[in-house]
Amino acid sequence: MNSGEKDKTLLLSADKLAEEVDALAIISFIPTIPDLELKTPIINIMDIHPEVLHDHSMLALLDYCSNHVIDAVVQYRIMTKNDSGKVVAVFPYAILIYDIDSTTDEFTAESFADIVNPDVVYSVLSLALEIAHDGREGRAVGTAFIIGDIAELKRWSHQGVLNPYEGHPAEVRDILVRENWESVKEFAQLDGAFLIGTTGIIEAAGRYLDADGRDVELQSGLGGRHLAAAAITKVAPAVGVVVSESGGIIRVFVGGKVVAQIRTDIRLMF
Numbered sequence: 001m002n003s004g005e006k007d008k009t010l011l012l013s014a015d016k017l018a019e020e021v022d023a024l025a026i027i028s029f030i031p032t033i034p035d036l037e038l039k040t041p042i043i044n045i046m047d048i049h050p051e052v053l054h055d056h057s058m059l060a061l062l063d064y065c066s067n068h069v070i071d072a073v074v075q076y077r078i079m080t081k082n083d084s085g086k087v088v089a090v091f092p093y094a095i096l097i098y099d100i101d102s103t104t105d106e107f108t109a110e111s112f113a114d115i116v117n118p119d120v121v122y123s124v125l126s127l128a129l130e131i132a133h134d135g136r137e138g139r140a141v142g143t144a145f146i147i148g149d150i151a152e153l154k155r156w157s158h159q160g161v162l163n164p165y166e167g168h169p170a171e172v173r174d175i176l177v178r179e180n181w182e183s184v185k186e187f188a189q190l191d192g193a194f195l196i197g198t199t200g201i202i203e204a205a206g207r208y209l210d211a212d213g214r215d216v217e218l219q220s221g222l223g224g225r226h227l228a229a230a231a232i233t234k235v236a237p238a239v240g241v242v243v244s245e246s247g248g249i250i251r252v253f254v255g256g257k258v259v260a261q262i263r264t265d266i267r268l269m270f
Contacts, residue, residue, distance in 0.1 A: 007092075008033055014090040015040050021097055023086045027072050027268070030092055040088070045072060046267040065091055071263045073103045078125045079268065083108065112254060115237050116147045120200040123175050124241050125250065125262070127184060132248035132264040136189055142245025144193035144229050148238030150203045153195050156232050160192040161206035173202040188243075193228070211235045216256050229253045 007030045014026050018040040026042045045068075069089045077083060082100060089096045109118035109125075124145045135141045146153055164187050165173050174180055175196055184194070187205040195203040213231035229240035234256025242251050252260040 004033070007031055008036060010090050010092070010095065011036060011038065011042075014088050014095050017095060017097065018088040021086050021088070023088045023097070024080075024082060024100070025076070025087050027069070027076065027087050027089045029068065030090060041270075043072075043076065044269045046269050061093060065089070065094055065096060068266060069096060069098050070103060071266055072268060073098055073100055074262055075129060075264075075266075075268050076100070077103060078122055078129065078262075079270070081119075081122055083110070111259075112239050115254070116198045116239055117200065120147055120175060120196065120198065121239055121241075123200065124196065125252075127175070127181050128241050128243050128250045129262075129264060130181070131185060131188055132243050132250055133267050134185075136185055140245050140248065141185075141188050141243070142225060143188040143243050144209075144225050145196055145241040146193050146207075146209070146229065146232055146238050147196045147241070148198060148233075148236055150195060150197045152236045153203075153232065153238060156211045156236055157193070157195065157207045157209045159204065159206065160208040161190055163204045163206065164190075165202050165204055170201050175200040175202055193225075218258070222251075226251060226253075230256050230258070 010030060011028065011033060015038040018026050023040060026038065026040050027045065028042055029045050032044050072089065073087060076087065077100060083104065084101050087098050087100060089098055109121035112121060124147060131141055131143060172180055190206040192206040192208050194205050195207050197203055209228035209232045211231035211234065213227040216227060216230045216234060218226060218230055226242050229242045230253050232238060233240045233253045240253035242253065248264040250262040250264060251258050
């Protein structure tokens with residue numbers, strides 16, 4: 001059996017299994033097969049080559065699969081807002097069933113519903129994933145989004161550059177509207193952070209955060225952007241989302257601490 005026939009067999013088997021367990025989707029870590037009709041929606045993983053582990057031990061394969069399925073499912077939850085159900089993950093050497101509920105320890109926007117609208121957090125995180133994956137004009141971009149009560153956030157920040165959102169109507173500043181994301185990606189290259197209100201209206205870009213970070217405890221290696229986001233979420237009821245320029249990891253801050261860390265070295269293609 002050649003590799004193409006094997007991949008087709010794996011996908012058809014995954015589709016049958018997904019139907020049996022009523023899975024929401026198939027997450028595929030094998031090459032796409034054009035025109036293959038499946039009953040279950042399929043999501044392809046880009047820029048990853050699991051076949052390189054063919055000669056490794058079963059323990060190494062299991063560890064690899066587990067880590068990448070968790071990363072994929074966390075992104076799936078962010079992009080679809082599905083917090084429960086099952087997915088089927090298919091690799092060149094394994095088919096796994098995974099409960100979405102088991103990733104709630106990794107991240108759940110509903111945990112912060114007393115601070116901001118969870119839909120706003122999901123939109124910011126989906127946008128952060130795109131920034132982490134694509135960068136801007138071929139280069140990596142790091143940025144920070146602070147979501148909370150605008151009056152309180154302004155107390156702990158100041159404008160570092162002219163605010164590009166000043167005077168614009170709310171409909172073009174709404175983070176919940178995907179058509180507005182291109183301007184955000186462009187302004188993500190500015191120094192400073194975005195301030196976003198609890199309902200998703202962007203108040204400012206290029207904002208410098210002034211909260212004192214001396215009492216904030218962060219893991220070594222995190223820079224000033226992470227420290228500033230941690231500090232302002234410690235003194236104000238807010239959610240901070242930071243995209244790391246090096247490595248593309250997304251970290252979520254609440255109460256001065258990292259409450260979620262999302263790896264972005266895989267990319268889901270719906």
